[in-house]
Amino acid sequence: METILNYLGYFFVSIGAVFLVLGAFGILRMPDFYTRIQAGTKSSTLGAMSFIFGVGLLEPAWFIKTLVIVVFIAISNPISSHALARGAYKSHHQPYLKDGVDAYKEVENQKEVKL
Amino acid sequence: MRKLIIAALLIVVAYVLIDAFAEFQFGAERQGIKDYFLEHTPTDLQVANSVTAIIVSYRGFDTLGEVTVLFLAATGISTILYRRRSKHTGLNPLRKSPEASLIVKAAVKLLFPMILILGAYVFVHGHLTPGGGFQGGAIIATGFLLLLISYRQFKVEHSVVMWVESLAGIFFVTIGIFGIIYGPNANFLENFLPVGNLNELMSGGVIGLVYVAVGFKVAAELTGVLDTLVNIRETGDNKETKE
Structure with missing residues (x-):
């Protein structure tokens, strides 16, 4: 039982490490703020969650605490980057538009027409 | 050329x-x-966290001074910024930034109690784990900051903040005076409670009580400071004073 838990723990920890590294590459490679923040958030949310979950499996005494932390990250991390990205857009930070389509602006314009 | 100068300077500093x-x-x-x-610290006070033992027990008087410094800093900020508070309902009328989105508002409702619990956990377990009153109080203040930036109509009641802060301060000093009355050596802030066993929540004598007081005090002070900072008028626009 313990060895199975250990293997599962190492599995989750390595998945987390891989996703965190991929997120770092994403932040380096992406062209502008919005794409960088989505690369950073997606990978670091999954990466940190699975990393901490794996630690919880390796140390069963900490399992409940790590579950609480995982839930906290699952709520707070996407929300914070959503708020950052929305704040950047509202303060007129121009996104990098390869094809010139700004879907968010279109939605906002439709709203204004309705009102 | 500039990079070369910077590199040379760094080498000199190194x-x-x-x-x-x-x-x-x-x-x-x-x-x-x-x-x-x-x-x-593990034998005399039965405290696992030596840093906490030094801060609250061996140097308790120093910590009382630190709390006073924090109080003076908060009072100073409020005094300087009070005149620049907006008149209407405490809300900032010149704040043109759009309101926080529905997602943030919904998440804050979920996260705020969790942050409060984390802060309380940190200062209650100050003598067992890393952390303590100052850290726990700061965590609680971040919870209130979250409410302040996501709900524009949220207002911190300054009378409540003042009462919590004063009561916590009085509690701290009262523990110190109890040390004079009941302590074995009759010193200010001396431990007069049974020390209990190592690594138990009810251990360490007065350290836990002092840290609860410090936690409440720091949380109230920082929340008051944050509320004052959020509600000041933005500079460079003197419309309100001209009226």
Whole structure:
């Protein structure tokens, strides 16, 4: 039982490490703020969650605490980057538009027409 | 050229630092005070966190001074910024930034109690785990900051903040005076409660009580400071004063 838990723990920890590294590459490679923040958030949310979950499996005494932390990250991390990205857009930070389509602006314009 | 200058400067700084620290032995025994605390905090006070034991028990008077410094800083900020508060309902009328989105508002409702619990956990377990009253209070204040930036109509009641802060301060000093009355050596802030067993929540004598007081005090002070900072009028626009 313990060895199975250990293997599962190492599995989750390595998945987390891989996703965190991929997120770092994403932040380096992406062209502008919005794409960088989505690369950073997606990978670091999954990466940190699975990393901490794996630690919880390796140390069963900490399992409940790590579950609480995982839930906290699952709520707070996407929300914070959503708020950052929305704040950047509202303060007129121009996104990098390869094809010139700004879907968010279109939605906002439709709203204004309705009102 | 500029990069070359910067690199040369960095090399000079690195040389000076390495030269200065070359003879400095890290972790070397100097005054014997480290070993004294490491030996005596688990046996005398039954406290696992030696840092907490030093801050609250051996140097409790110093901590009272630190709390006073924090109080003075908060009072100073409020005094300086009070005149620049907006008149209407405490809300900032010149704040043109759009309101926080529905997602943030919904998440804050979920996260705020969790942050409060984390802060309380940190200051209640100050003598067992890393952390303590100051850290826990700061965590609670971040919870209130979250409410302040996501709900524009949220207002901190300054009378409540003032009462919590004053009561916490009085509680701290009262514990100190109880030390004079009931303590074995009759010193201010001396431990007068049973110390209990190592690594139990109810241990360490007065340390836990002092840290609860400090936690409430720091949380109230920082929340008041944040509320004052959020509600000031933005500079460079003197419309309100001209009226």
